Amino acid sequence: MLKAIPLAVILASLLLIPVMVGNQFVYHIFITICIFAALSTAWNIVGGFAGQLSLGHAIFYGIGAYTGVILMNMGISPWIGMFAGAAIAVVAAVIISYPCFRLHGPFFALATIAFLEVFRVLALHWRELTGGATGLMIPLQIGWEWMVFRDRLPQLLIAFGLLLLTLAIAWWIRSHRMGFYLVATRERESAALAAGVGTVRVRLAAVAVSAALTAFVGTFHAMYLTFIEPAAMFSLQMSIQIAMFALIGGLGTVFGPLLGAVLLVPISELARGWLGAHALGLHGFVYGVVLMLVVLFMPNGLMGLISRFTKQRRERGVSAGTIAASAATSDASQRAPIGSDVMRVEHLQKHFGGLHVTNDVGFTLREGEILGLIGPNGAGKTTVFNMISGFLKPDSGSVTVRAADGSWQSPATPGDFATIGVGRTFQIVQPFAAMTVEENIMVGAFHRYSDVEEAREVARETAERMGLGPWLHAEARGLTIGGLKRLEVARVMAMKPRILLLDEVMAGINQTDVRRAIDLMKSIRESGVSIVAIEHVMQAVMSLSDRVIVLNSGKIIAEGEPREVVKDPVVVEAYLGKEFIDAQA
Numbered sequence: 288m289l290k291a292i293p294l295a296v297i298l299a300s301l302l303l304i305p306v307m308v309g310n311q312f313v314y315h316i317f318i319t320i321c322i323f324a325a326l327s328t329a330w331n332i333v334g335g336f337a338g339q340l341s342l343g344h345a346i347f348y349g350i351g352a353y354t355g356v357i358l359m360n361m362g363i364s365p366w367i368g369m370f371a372g373a374a375i376a377v378v379a380a381v382i383i384s385y386p387c388f389r390l391h392g393p394f395f396a397l398a399t400i401a402f403l404e405v406f407r408v409l410a411l412h413w414r415e416l417t418g419g420a421t422g423l424m425i426p427l428q429i430g431w432e433w434m435v436f437r438d439r440l441p442q443l444l445i446a447f448g449l450l451l452l453t454l455a456i457a458w459w460i461r462s463h464r465m466g467f468y469l470v471a472t473r474e475r476e477s478a479a480l481a482a483g484v485g486t487v488r489v490r491l492a493a494v495a496v497s498a499a500l501t502a503f504v505g506t507f508h509a510m511y512l513t514f515i516e517p518a519a520m521f522s523l524q525m526s527i528q529i530a531m532f533a534l535i536g537g538l539g540t541v542f543g544p545l546l547g548a549v550l551l552v553p554i555s556e557l558a559r560g561w562l563g564a565h566a567l568g569l570h571g572f573v574y575g576v577v578l579m580l581v582v583l584f585m586p587n588g589l590m591g592l593i594s595r596f597t598k599q600r601r602e603r604g605v606s607a608g609t610i611a612a613s614a615a616t617s618d619a620s621q622r623a624p625i626g627s628d629v630m631r632v633e634h635l636q637k638h639f640g641g642l643h644v645t646n647d648v649g650f651t652l653r654e655g656e657i658l659g660l661i662g663p664n665g666a667g668k669t670t671v672f673n674m675i676s677g678f679l680k681p682d683s684g685s686v687t688v689r690a691a692d693g694s695w696q697s698p699a700t701p702g703d704f705a706t707i708g709v710g711r712t713f714q715i716v717q718p719f720a721a722m723t724v725e726e727n728i729m730v731g732a733f734h735r736y737s738d739v740e741e742a743r744e745v746a747r748e749t750a751e752r753m754g755l756g757p758w759l760h761a762e763a764r765g766l767t768i769g770g771l772k773r774l775e776v777a778r779v780m781a782m783k784p785r786i787l788l789l790d791e792v793m794a795g796i797n798q799t800d801v802r803r804a805i806d807l808m809k810s811i812r813e814s815g816v817s818i819v820a821i822e823h824v825m826q827a828v829m830s831l832s833d834r835v836i837v838l839n840s841g842k843i844i845a846e847g848e849p850r851e852v853v854k855d856p857v858v859v860e861a862y863l864g865k866e867f868i869d870a871q872a
């Protein structure tokens with residue numbers, strides 16, 4: 288993270304340099320930096336944190352600008368117009384974004400461009416209100432009340448104030464639960480859902496905040512420009528420019544967009560000023576060249592470069608070496624007795640087209656029990672998991688869960704399951720790659736603790752318990768497969784579930800990690816958590832499971848104690864094979 292001192296120096300320079308130089312053109316450049324840095328920081332809340340690459344942000348800028356000018360023409364101060372514009376922008380943002388969030392990647396970007404075009408055409412057609420293609424002038428009323436000045440200094444102060452406000456809000460979001468949820472949603476939507484994140488709600492909140500901030504800046508910029516027209520206010524070029532500052536500075540970082548604007552605005556404005564009419568559009572060429580250089584040499588933008596340097600300096604003092612993980616070990620004699628039912632699964636049926644994937648699957652899970660779910664590839668195990676965690680709706684059948692207060696409930700969505708205390712992992716690990724180990728686990732902890740420090744504390748304790756303590760500050764993408772599997776379990780454990788669904792947590796890991804995982808599962812069971820585990824590693828199934836269910840072609844073919852089930856000829860035939868029995872003998 289950028290240290291506070293360099294940041295303070297950059298911000299102070301934005302204010303002091305123009306005041307010291309006193310030149311009108313220099314003022315103009317610094318005001319423009321503040322405006323674009325604020326716009327880009329607001330965009331980054333949606334485009335960077337939430338990963339929704341909007342190219343329609345000029346809609347909110349335009350709404351802010353038009354609302355401010357129209358109200359000013361009615362004798363209402365732009366300070367009030369600013370809030371009115373922000374309110375309209377929020378409503379527009381929510382209405383536009385809700386359907387668009389179903390689209391991903393380039394499709395989302397294209398949809399936002401389409402909406403931008405709609406707004407531009409609307410501004411052209413509502414001539415009485417917007418002045419159509421002729422545009423609108425602001426009335427010549429000067430003073431703080433009207434946000435219009437002869438001097439540049441008050442304009443710089445307002446632009447700087449808006450920048451500070453935007454940065455402060457972006458920083459707050461990124462360092463609190465909402466920011467963690469946004470990044471988690473961006474990185475792995477399914478894992479975020481399983482951690483109880485309301486992914487649509489959190490994105491809509493981000494869009495609303497971002498739209499309001501963009502509209503604020505739009506109103507001020509209109510007063511600064513004194514004239515607005517649809518092509519300039521609802522312009523795709525403007526939307527791209529806003530996004531580009533964040534891309535160049537560091538997408539998804541709090542201060543990256545500021546760095547992007549500080550670097551690029553002066554270059555393009557100076558080029559525009561020096562070359563004037565001889566090189567119209569040269570600033571576009573400048574952006575293009577810088578963007579190409581950044582993509583080639585600094586894929587994570589300027590902030591990526593800075594954090595690489597600071598990380599290298601930090602790591603120089605830390606000795607490498609292997610660190611033994613410290614998963615809690617357990618003594619089987621300490622385990623609590625198996626209690627009454629906590630989950631009842633009845634008559635689950637699921638078809639995928641003509642394929643009958645689960646056929647009348649039913650079982651119960653009891654408190655403090657480990658239930659092994661085994662069967663050949665394609666038997667339907669993961670499909671059952673998806674139905675008992677809200678990711679798939681069964682064609683028929685029911686899943687009921689006993690809540691903490693003892694009542695039986697029928698959760699439907701992943702969020703409902705998380706709320707009632709069902710946590711799950713995924714067969715293919717789903718880490719939030721750009722987050723550290725600690726942050727990954729915090730996303731789970733936030734389900735129970737909204738306070739950042741409390742969530743951090745729980746994440747640290749959980750990481751220690753899972754043997755991930757030494758990697759707390761490492762990015763998840765750097766972990767081995769064994770580490771990633773443990774991280775998956777840690778994230779769910781931080782949610783403090785009462786029922787844990789583990790999907791092949793031992794697949795692909797070495798013997799040491801298997802033994803460690805077995806100890807870990809025993810210790811989890813001892814804390815009273817009930818576990819359903821899909822597993823192919825029979826060593827673990829045999830030593831851990833209290834009961835085993837065998838699924839084959841979507842049907843339960845055997846159920847009972849592990850030692851009995853593995854002797855069942857039907858199970859041997861369908862899944863284990865004769866070699867397993869020979870090896871056991």
Ligand SMILES: Nc1ncnc2c1ncn2[C@@H]1O[C@H](COP(=O)(O)OP(=O)(O)OP(=O)(O)O)[C@@H](O)[C@H]1O
Nearest residue numbers: 639642644662663664665666667668669670671714
């Ligand atoms: N979304 C889907 N659409 C169509 N078919 C699917 C879908 N999901 C799973 N299937 C099919 O359903 C069957 C059961 O898949 P499932 O992943 O539940 O099996 P599994 O027992 O978990 O297998 P594995 O041990 O390989 O993970 C497979 O034939 C699979 O191809």
